[in-house]
Amino acid sequence: MNVFFETEHLLVRELEPEDAEQLYANHAEEKVKQWFPNECYADLNEAKEAIQFFRDCVDGEHLPFVLAIQLKETGELIGDTGVSEVEGEPDAVEIGYQICDRYSGRGLATEALKAMTEFAFDRFNATASYGRVVHGNGASARVLEKGGYTFVKEEFGAEDDPYGNGMLVFVCRK
DSSP states (O other): OOEEEEOSSEEEEOOOGGGHHHHHHHHTSHHHHHHOGGGSOSSHHHHHHHHHHHHHHHHTTOSSEEEEEEETTTOOEEEEEEEEEETTEEEEEEEEEEEOGGGTTSSHHHHHHHHHHHHHHHHSOOSEEEEEEETTOHHHHHHHHHTTOEEEEEEOSOTTOSSSSOEEEEEEEO
16 A cells, blocks of 8 residues: 555555545545536446546656545545646646545544645645635635635636536645
């Protein structure tokens, strides 16, 4: 198991082929469908393909750099986190995270976000990390704020905005 970093409660590691069923299940949860319908896998095979793609990116040391979030206590895959490039800003990354429903509200998303932000600053020499939230997703906005991110603007017309209602953009600077 290739662990990149750990926190008090979490191991953040490379996704493994045997994670496919749980990754698929985590992304099939209603809250993921509600806020990120474009991040739900159509079927188990698509989750397997995504894992292979993410593993290739990690092995090649390029973005997107997506990792598994595993609960130390049980070894369970409870989410994922990653960074991707920001168009026009070579020293910046965009961060994403997802924690499955039964573990939300426990501070684990904030714990993962803080650690992933530091990892991205160090690993990719980023000086800024952005987080974008679909308008109305107050829980994710609070995670970003608790993680040291500051609201900077609303963004409209983004191609990954699932409803066209706009995105809230947050930033954390090194």
